[in-house]
Amino acid sequence: MIMDSRYWLQRSCRHVPLVLMIAIIGLCSAGFLSTALAQAPEAEQLNITVEAEGVADESSATLLPAPTPQRSDYPNIGASSRNIVWVIAQMHLFFGALVLAVPIFVLVIELIGFKTADDRYDDMAHEFMKVSLTAYAITALFGGTLALSLFLLYPDLMTYLMRAFGSQVLVYAGLFFLESMLLYIYYYGWNALRYGNRKWLHLTLGLLLNAVGTTLLFVANSWTTFMMAPSGVDPVSGAIIGSIWEVMKGPLWNPLNLHRFIANVAFGGAVVGAYAAFKFLSAKNPEEKAHYDWMGYSSNFISILAFLPLPFAGYWLMAEIYAYSQQMGILAMGGILAWLFVVQAVLICTILLAGNFYLWTGMARSEGSERYRWAIKYIATVLILGFLVWVTPHNVIYTASEITRLGGGNHPVLSPLGIMPAKNIAVFLMLIMTFLSFQLYRRADKVITVSWQDWGNALMACIYIVAIANIIFAGIYYGYFTNTVYKVGSSVIQVMSTVVVIVSGVVIDTLMFKGAKNLHVSWGKVSNRSQYALFALPITFTWLMALMGYVRSSVRTHWHVYTVMQDNSPDNFIPTLQTVGNMVTLVTLLFLAFLLFIFWIANLSGTRQLPPLTADRNPVIAESAT
Amino acid sequence: MTVLMKTLGFSVLLILTFAGVTYVLPQMEGAAPEEEVVNVGELTMETFIVMGEQLYQGKGTCALCHNELGRAPDLLALNVTSTSLERLADPRYQGDASDVEAYLRESMLQPSNFVVAGFGTKGSNDTESPMPAIDKPPVQLSALAIDAIIAYLQDKDGNPVTVPLPVEAGDSEVEVEPAVPAPAQSPEAVLAKFGCVACHSVLESVATLGPNLKDIANRQEADQIRDSIVDPGAVVGEGYLVVMPEFPNMTIAELEMIVEFLAMQTGEKS
Numbered sequence: 001m002i003m004d005s006r007y008w009l010q011r012s013c014r015h016v017p018l019v020l021m022i023a024i025i026g027l028c029s030a031g032f033l034s035t036a037l038a039q040a041p042e043a044e045q046l047n048i049t050v051e052a053e054g055v056a057d058e059s060s061a062t063l064l065p066a067p068t069p070q071r072s073d074y075p076n077i078g079a080s081s082r083n084i085v086w087v088i089a090q091m092h093l094f095f096g097a098l099v100l101a102v103p104i105f106v107l108v109i110e111l112i113g114f115k116t117a118d119d120r121y122d123d124m125a126h127e128f129m130k131v132s133l134t135a136y137a138i139t140a141l142f143g144g145t146l147a148l149s150l151f152l153l154y155p156d157l158m159t160y161l162m163r164a165f166g167s168q169v170l171v172y173a174g175l176f177f178l179e180s181m182l183l184y185i186y187y188y189g190w191n192a193l194r195y196g197n198r199k200w201l202h203l204t205l206g207l208l209l210n211a212v213g214t215t216l217l218f219v220a221n222s223w224t225t226f227m228m229a230p231s232g233v234d235p236v237s238g239a240i241i242g243s244i245w246e247v248m249k250g251p252l253w254n255p256l257n258l259h260r261f262i263a264n265v266a267f268g269g270a271v272v273g274a275y276a277a278f279k280f281l282s283a284k285n286p287e288e289k290a291h292y293d294w295m296g297y298s299s300n301f302i303s304i305l306a307f308l309p310l311p312f313a314g315y316w317l318m319a320e321i322y323a324y325s326q327q328m329g330i331l332a333m334g335g336i337l338a339w340l341f342v343v344q345a346v347l348i349c350t351i352l353l354a355g356n357f358y359l360w361t362g363m364a365r366s367e368g369s370e371r372y373r374w375a376i377k378y379i380a381t382v383l384i385l386g387f388l389v390w391v392t393p394h395n396v397i398y399t400a401s402e403i404t405r406l407g408g409g410n411h412p413v414l415s416p417l418g419i420m421p422a423k424n425i426a427v428f429l430m431l432i433m434t435f436l437s438f439q440l441y442r443r444a445d446k447v448i449t450v451s452w453q454d455w456g457n458a459l460m461a462c463i464y465i466v467a468i469a470n471i472i473f474a475g476i477y478y479g480y481f482t483n484t485v486y487k488v489g490s491s492v493i494q495v496m497s498t499v500v501v502i503v504s505g506v507v508i509d510t511l512m513f514k515g516a517k518n519l520h521v522s523w524g525k526v527s528n529r530s531q532y533a534l535f536a537l538p539i540t541f542t543w544l545m546a547l548m549g550y551v552r553s554s555v556r557t558h559w560h561v562y563t564v565m566q567d568n569s570p571d572n573f574i575p576t577l578q579t580v581g582n583m584v585t586l587v588t589l590l591f592l593a594f595l596l597f598i599f600w601i602a603n604l605s606g607t608r609q610l611p612p613l614t615a616d617r618n619p620v621i622a623e624s625a626t
Numbered sequence: 627m628t629v630l631m632k633t634l635g636f637s638v639l640l641i642l643t644f645a646g647v648t649y650v651l652p653q654m655e656g657a658a659p660e661e662e663v664v665n666v667g668e669l670t671m672e673t674f675i676v677m678g679e680q681l682y683q684g685k686g687t688c689a690l691c692h693n694e695l696g697r698a699p700d701l702l703a704l705n706v707t708s709t710s711l712e713r714l715a716d717p718r719y720q721g722d723a724s725d726v727e728a729y730l731r732e733s734m735l736q737p738s739n740f741v742v743a744g745f746g747t748k749g750s751n752d753t754e755s756p757m758p759a760i761d762k763p764p765v766q767l768s769a770l771a772i773d774a775i776i777a778y779l780q781d782k783d784g785n786p787v788t789v790p791l792p793v794e795a796g797d798s799e800v801e802v803e804p805a806v807p808a809p810a811q812s813p814e815a816v817l818a819k820f821g822c823v824a825c826h827s828v829l830e831s832v833a834t835l836g837p838n839l840k841d842i843a844n845r846q847e848a849d850q851i852r853d854s855i856v857d858p859g860a861v862v863g864e865g866y867l868v869v870m871p872e873f874p875n876m877t878i879a880e881l882e883m884i885v886e887f888l889a890m891q892t893g894e895k896s
Contacts, residue, residue: 235762281629323747326756327764330690330697336656343647350640532636539637543644558658563763567658574656581648588641596634 064163066238066565069156074569081153082571083583088146090546090587091594095139096220097260097545100213101268102132103186105302107206114199122194124295128272129187130605134598136183140176154569157560164226164233164240164247172219175212182209214261221256222248227561228552229324238564251324255317262310267545269303270538275599277534280524289524296534297362297523303537304355304438308431308502312495321555328555328562333420336574337551343581345390345423347544352430353383354536359441361530368519369444379433386426386433394418421479421490428471428494432464435502442509447517456512463504467497542591546584659685664770666792671777674791678778681771686760688775698757699742706730707785713740727788730776734760734767813887816880820873828891836870840893848889855881 074081106125113121151158162169186205193202231250232242240247276296283289322329331337360376363369392414416422450456471494478490556562558572566572575583664677682688691698699709710726713719721739723729732739737755746752760767767775770792777789810816817823823831828839842851858870 278629278633281633325758325764326697327687327690327758336654339651339654342651343644346647347644532633535633535637536640539640540644543641557656557764559764572658576653576655577648577651578653581645585641585645589638592634592637592641596630 063234063237063239063241066233066561067156067160068566069568071568071570073156075153075155076570077153080571081569085146085149085153086550086583087587087590088142088149090549091590092139092142092146093549094542094545094587094591095135095142095594096217097264097267098271099132099136099139100217101264102128102135102272103183103206103209103213104265105269106132107203107210109298110206111203114203120291120294124291124298126187126190127295129190130602131272131275131598133183133187134601136180138594138598140180154560157565160238160561160565161223161226164230165223166244168219168244168248172216175216175219179209179212179216182212217260217264218253218257219248221260222250222253224552225250225252225256228252228321228328228556230561230564233561233564235563238561252317252320255313255320259310259313259317262306262313263545266303266306266310267538267541269299269301269306270534270541271595273299273303273534274538274595275299275602277531278599280531281528286524291523293365293524293526296531300355300358300534300537303541304359304434307351307355308435311427311431312499315491315495325562331557332551332555337554339393339577340547340551340580342391342393343547343577344544345387347540347547348427349383349387349390349430350540351537351544352434353387354533354540356380356383356434356437358530358533358537359437361527361533363441363444364527365521365523365525366445366519368446369440372440372444375436375440379437382433383430386430389417389426390423390430392417392422416480419479421475424479424491424494425472425475428498429468431498432467432471432501435505436464439505439509445519445521446513447519448512449515449517450512453512456508460505460508463501467501470494470497538595539588539592542588543584546587547580550580550584666770669791671787671791674774675778675781675787677771678774678776679782681767681775682778685765686767686771686775687765691757698745701779702782705783705785706779707783713742716740725788726780726785727776730779731772734772734775810880810883813883816876816884816887819880820876822884825870828888839888840891842888843890843892848885851888852881852885855884 077084106128109121109125109128113119113125182205186202186209189202189205193199193205226247229250229252230238230247232240232244232246232248234241273296276292276299280289280292280296283292318329318333321332333341356379363372394415448456474490474493474497478493554574556567557574558567559565560567669677688701692701694700694703707726710729714723714726714729719740721729721732721736723732737757737759738753741750741752741755743752745755747754747756758765761769761772773789773792777787780787780789810819814829817828822828822839825836826839846854855873855876
């Protein structure tokens with residue numbers, strides 16, 4: 001009987017994920033359905049009223065248009081409403097990104113630990129969750145503050161958004177409860193559900209946690225994308241005419257979902273990497289150093305791996321923005337916001353340089369790295385040249401004597417480097433070089449033994465050469481010698497070339513590593529300087545997220561909800577770059593301060609006070625213990 | 627503590643470096659368009675055309691795409707009237723217009739009625755235009771504003787303007803946006819309105835494209851200053867190019883206000 005029960009339990013455990021997933025989907029569907037049902041009678045009732053009054057145009061007469069607040073309708077609390085919401089929203093987004101991302105890779109690490117029976121993975125995953133747990137509470141606090149601020153400072157906008165999304169916001173709140181419960185069970189149940197079938201149950205909880213977290217992200221994204229590209233509304237009056245699903249699935253929803261999902265993983269990996277680096281630098285013994293070195297490496301691995309496809313997701317988002325509104329796209333890429341992309345170039349190049357530097361210094365852990373060290377100077381040269389091209393603007397404001405000497409408003413050599421084709425070449429070559437660093441790092445501690453290794457290496461080299469030639473040719477030929485239509489199309493060739501290098505590199509290496517001899521890796525034997533690269537990554541990511549979030553929001557210009565609800569508040573202008581820089585710096589510093597608090601709290605939980613000493617310097621022993 | 631201070635110092639330094647980058651780039655502010663009232667009764671064909679040009683460059687956002695970069699036909703490089711006649715004769719043209727004025731209006735209100743080859747939305751085989759209807763949000767120009775743009779496009783190549791001047795309606799005022807800006811009320815406002823600070827050092831601004839105006843009174847009399855504003859090419863400072871535009875919509879009051887203000891500037895030298 002006992003055996004039967006265990007067998008049943010084992011079988012049941014394996015079905016738990018499926019059952020719970022169905023339950024979640026059911027819950028969400030029920031929420032949406034309830035919203036749709038709740039809205040339907042209202043519309044019907046209004047139609048009847050209109051018919052009785054004999055109004056001909058039912059559709060326009062029955063639905064409420066978007067509010068048109070005047071300047072005096074915006075509450076004035078003595079400080080810029082936009083700046084207040086800016087700071088709070090950005091802090092909520094930072095922490096939201098962290099707490100949604102960490103469980104994603106924690107689950108993967110936990111699964112690897114379970115499959116390889118290596119407790120190091122399990123311990124590391126558990127430690128990552130400790131960081132995420134404190135951040136979760138802060139996320140919720142900022143979320144609540146944000147909602148209150150928005151209702152206080154932008155009441156008309158919130159009225160309209162509540163009308164558009166209806167009871168979907170309650171589904172969001174319900175999911176938040178579910179997320180909280182799953183998170184706490186997942187973290188506190190870690191050691192109770194550590195081995196055997198119980199581990200499967202724990203992994204299932206992790207999967208559910210991620211499913212709910214990702215759903216939360218997507219729901220919140222729908223509010224953002226509705227404001228940028230409203231759907232399910234009457235284009236003239238802004239009246240809500242579609243179902244909740246039509247309101248949610250605007251043209252930018254899925255591109256933003258993908259972009260934020262990937263970016264969150266890169267960001268989360270970078271933040272826990274900084275945690276590991278801090279612990280590494282503070283470590284008192286070689287064992288601790290080895291553990292945190294390995295933890296930092298793993299975090300960086302996750303972060304860079306997620307970062308590599310991010311430009312492609314960004315490209316899709318921008319392409320969809322152009323497709324939705326060419327005016328909006330041009331405003332971002334060629335209008336008043338375009339200068340911000342020079343700052344973006346500095347930030348992304350910093351990320352790439354820091355990531356590469358960490359890989360190069362990390363190669364010192366294995367003696368086998370000597371075989372590949374010669375390549376570093378060439379990779380570094382391409383990265384530096386790429387950086388210089390990327391930050392070169394198309395033109396700058398010259399003095400009269402400079403214009404005279406140049407013979408025009410554009411520099412003959414540098415100006416062509418300021419347009420997108422040159423920058424695309426630089427970006428894609430930098431990505432390929434970063435992947436090469438990554439590939440060399442992975443090969444550094446291995447001796448490949450497969451018989452076809454020469455053919456494999458030759459094939460890999462050919463793929464690199466063809467991809468690089470393709471990127472340069474497409475960029476120069478289509479970028480400078482054809483019209484704009486082909487110019488945009490050429491970037492597809494460049495994206496595909498880069499993707500082919502990455503995918504084929506992973507596949508070829510995986511096949512070549514079969515039966516490879518592993519060389520000794522000395523974890524902990526890495527320079528302190530390398531750990532600062534792990535700090536540079538999250539700092540730069542944070543700055544970058546805040547900057548690009550601002551650009552995404554600003555393309556709406558003087559509209560709360562693009563084209564249907566105007567922003568008439570005193571802050572409805574696009575601020576100067578300095579102002580943007582100051583605000584982004586402020587939120588990054590705030591995030592850094594909160595992060596240090598989280599690290600401190602995570603450490604505090606492992607600290608135990610020693611018992612006070614008696615007069616004869618022996619520890620006091622509690623009576624109950626004797 | 628040392629580790630904390632070192633890592634914190636490094637992080638803060640990096641953050642401030644990024645902030646510093648935003649300080650060395652050009653500083654621009656994008657104001658939201660303001661709705662203004664135009665007194666139709668006071669409009670002349672000249673001011674109507676100027677209004678059209680301002681709308682073309684400003685609120686209409688036409689110049690964002692219709693430029694030399696090839697995203698849309700460069701209307702300033704084309705003779706719009708003769709090109710419109712060619713388009714009307716094109717066998718692909720299926721619209722309702724029969725003259726240049728109607729064709730231009732139709733192009734703005736129903737851009738997909740005729741798409742110039744190579745400029746259609748991707749994948750539409752030039753049957754769909756990426757241009758928004760400009761009487762709809764976000765551009766949302768009024769009928770009067772659209773007429774002003776047509777008048778500007780016809781006039782810029784020296785062709786006759788067929789759009790009639792708007793007639794005075796009911797209460798004699800028609801709301802359009804953004805129309806001709808309201809007259810500035812102070813010398814500082816005049817400098818800001820006409821963008822003088824972008825090229826000249828004056829007030830708090832530091833710019834070197836044009837001569838320093840902080841000490842202009844040491845070099846020029848009021849009459850010379852007035853002449854330089856009315857006809858920027860009349861007297862050009864040594865080492866400078868004639869890049870200063872004319873200001874046809876500057877009012878007499880604004881001109882006199884700024885001349886009087888500059889004639890008193892004897893401050894620092896460049």
